[in-house]
Amino acid sequence: MAGSELTNVKSPRVKAARRLTKRAFREQDRKFLAEGPQAVREALRLDGVTVELFATAEAESRHPEIVAEAVAQDVPVHRASGEVMAELSQTVTPQGLLAVCRLVHVPLEEALTGQPRLVAMLAHVRDPGNAGTVMRAADAAGADSVILTDASVDPYNGKCVRASAGSLFHLPVVTGAPVSDAVRRLKERGLRVLAADGAGKHTLDDVDLSGPTAWIFGNEAWGLPEEILAQADDVVRVPIYGRAESLNLATAAAVCLYASARAQRAT
Amino acid sequence: MAGSELTNVKSPRVKAARRLTKRAFREQDRKFLAEGPQAVREALRLDGVTVELFATAEAESRHPEIVAEAVAQDVPVHRASGEVMAELSQTVTPQGLLAVCRLVHVPLEEALTGQPRLVAMLAHVRDPGNAGTVMRAADAAGADSVILTDASVDPYNGKCVRASAGSLFHLPVVTGAPVSDAVRRLKERGLRVLAADGAGKHTLDDVDLSGPTAWIFGNEAWGLPEEILAQADDVVRVPIYGRAESLNLATAAAVCLYASARAQRAT
Numbered sequence: 001m002a003g004s005e006l007t008n009v010k011s012p013r014v015k016a017a018r019r020l021t022k023r024a025f026r027e028q029d030r031k032f033l034a035e036g037p038q039a040v041r042e043a044l045r046l047d048g049v050t051v052e053l054f055a056t057a058e059a060e061s062r063h064p065e066i067v068a069e070a071v072a073q074d075v076p077v078h079r080a081s082g083e084v085m086a087e088l089s090q091t092v093t094p095q096g097l098l099a100v101c102r103l104v105h106v107p108l109e110e111a112l113t114g115q116p117r118l119v120a121m122l123a124h125v126r127d128p129g130n131a132g133t134v135m136r137a138a139d140a141a142g143a144d145s146v147i148l149t150d151a152s153v154d155p156y157n158g159k160c161v162r163a164s165a166g167s168l169f170h171l172p173v174v175t176g177a178p179v180s181d182a183v184r185r186l187k188e189r190g191l192r193v194l195a196a197d198g199a200g201k202h203t204l205d206d207v208d209l210s211g212p213t214a215w216i217f218g219n220e221a222w223g224l225p226e227e228i229l230a231q232a233d234d235v236v237r238v239p240i241y242g243r244a245e246s247l248n249l250a251t252a253a254a255v256c257l258y259a260s261a262r263a264q265r266a267t
Numbered sequence: 268m269a270g271s272e273l274t275n276v277k278s279p280r281v282k283a284a285r286r287l288t289k290r291a292f293r294e295q296d297r298k299f300l301a302e303g304p305q306a307v308r309e310a311l312r313l314d315g316v317t318v319e320l321f322a323t324a325e326a327e328s329r330h331p332e333i334v335a336e337a338v339a340q341d342v343p344v345h346r347a348s349g350e351v352m353a354e355l356s357q358t359v360t361p362q363g364l365l366a367v368c369r370l371v372h373v374p375l376e377e378a379l380t381g382q383p384r385l386v387a388m389l390a391h392v393r394d395p396g397n398a399g400t401v402m403r404a405a406d407a408a409g410a411d412s413v414i415l416t417d418a419s420v421d422p423y424n425g426k427c428v429r430a431s432a433g434s435l436f437h438l439p440v441v442t443g444a445p446v447s448d449a450v451r452r453l454k455e456r457g458l459r460v461l462a463a464d465g466a467g468k469h470t471l472d473d474v475d476l477s478g479p480t481a482w483i484f485g486n487e488a489w490g491l492p493e494e495i496l497a498q499a500d501d502v503v504r505v506p507i508y509g510r511a512e513s514l515n516l517a518t519a520a521a522v523c524l525y526a527s528a529r530a531q532r533a534t
């Protein structure tokens with residue numbers, strides 16, 4: 001722990017971190033904020049991602065191993081007052097640990113190296129909580145990568161990072177990919193591209209999911225536009241057995257991704 | 268549309284509705300608020316549930332069929348100013364329609380009449396968004412009922428009603444059920460009681476889900492306590508194929524409920 005406690009919310013160091021709550025500054029500075037012990041722990045597992053760490057005295061005593069790991073990696077650790085942490089945090093109850101990280105997304109080509117068998121693509125998804133929850137579900141289901149298309153939410157949005165529960169650091173994430181470009185490359189790589197949409201002719205139980213598959217998930221409110229549906233190899237819906245009109249985007253995505261994971265492992 | 272526009276946020280009618288944003292008053296008055304066109308439409312589909320409707324002029328012209336249905340059912344419709352709607356609404360962008368409804372939950376015994384084949388039980392779930400999303404997923408997967416145990420969130424919480432996307436009105440919901448009592452009755456009814464927990468010996472893919480099943484889902488942060496796990500017939504986990512530590516509660520519940528729905532229909 002170098003230096004004394006940061007108590008001034010207007011200090012240059014705090015202001016430099018604070019501006020990363022805004023997308024434009026994240027893009028300009030090529031950095032973002034990861035908050036809470038889980039996210040910070042996962043960030044530290046990646047080489048050269050964590051730029052600096054802010055920790056309250058309480059968090060430091062509660063998570064000594066995280067702070068020790070940062071120190072071991074020569075990551076500057078700043079002791080921060082509760083007030084400074086509240087200034088930096090985007091949650092109602094700050095957890096006392098916050099890392100400034102380098103952006104971790106990769107180019108589309110890099111995300112598709114090897115033999116990807118399961119890819120989740122988010123097209124026009126605007127809700128950061130939904131996007132992060134899909135990332136977490138994709139990670140859990142063993143997906144090889146997550147692709148956010150150009151009209152989608154910023155994966156570095158605080159809510160998205162939080163909802164991803166560390167998964168943003170676990171698997172290759174692509175951001176800003178044009179839909180047609182991504183679909184074309186997925187097909188070139190031998191993946192079958194399935195659009196998940198309530199208008200699908202086939203249900204999840206009717207299609208053979210044993211081969212390499214990329215799922216496209218759309219915006220919760222308006223689903224997937226016609227031009228994206230037209231590019232998919234097939235449009236598949238999650239069957240609705242009760243009276244619900246639809247599923248929440250993240251739950252529908254989890255059901256689709258796990259159906260793929262199961263089918264691929266059963267073969 | 269009877270009477271003139273309500274513009275006074277302090278009027279007795281507005282205050283009487285406004286107090287329903289608090290759980291204690293919901294319990295005392297035996298009423299709750301359902302907000303937005305989807306929830307109001309579903310509430311009106313049930314006999315005698317909708318007590319009164321508040322609608323802005325804009326919402327009335329956008330959803331004339333909803334207002335007409337209320338009028339047809341002799342439900343008083345109050346034209347409300349934007350300011351009054353903002354006072355009653357629990358969302359950042361009020362949708363202009365808000366119904367005061369009678370509580371719709373049923374006793375445990377009533378929820379288990381007939382031959383229930385799929386039941387979702389929420390034990391100690393505190394997050395209203397998660398609870399509502401599970402209700403929606405249970406409805407979509409064709410569950411026969413949803414049981415919230417005594418330490419769980421109030422299903423009439425505004426966030427829960429919203430996340431349920433109308434499903435609160437679709438299937439029998441039980442609230443405040445003691446866990447042991449519910450588990451005992453589910454077993455008496457011939458349902459196999461499965462606790463969904465990361466500590467489960469079996470994964471979702473190893474168990475036979477073709478028979479009548481009740482799933483118990485626990486609190487996101489601390490899962491299910493030992494005494495509940497001990498009452499279940501089996502503890503089952505959703506397999507994690509990637510590096511995520513766990514799944515979000517609502518997505519895990521959706522994956523389990525859909526696995527049951529699929530297995531029951533395949534037999």
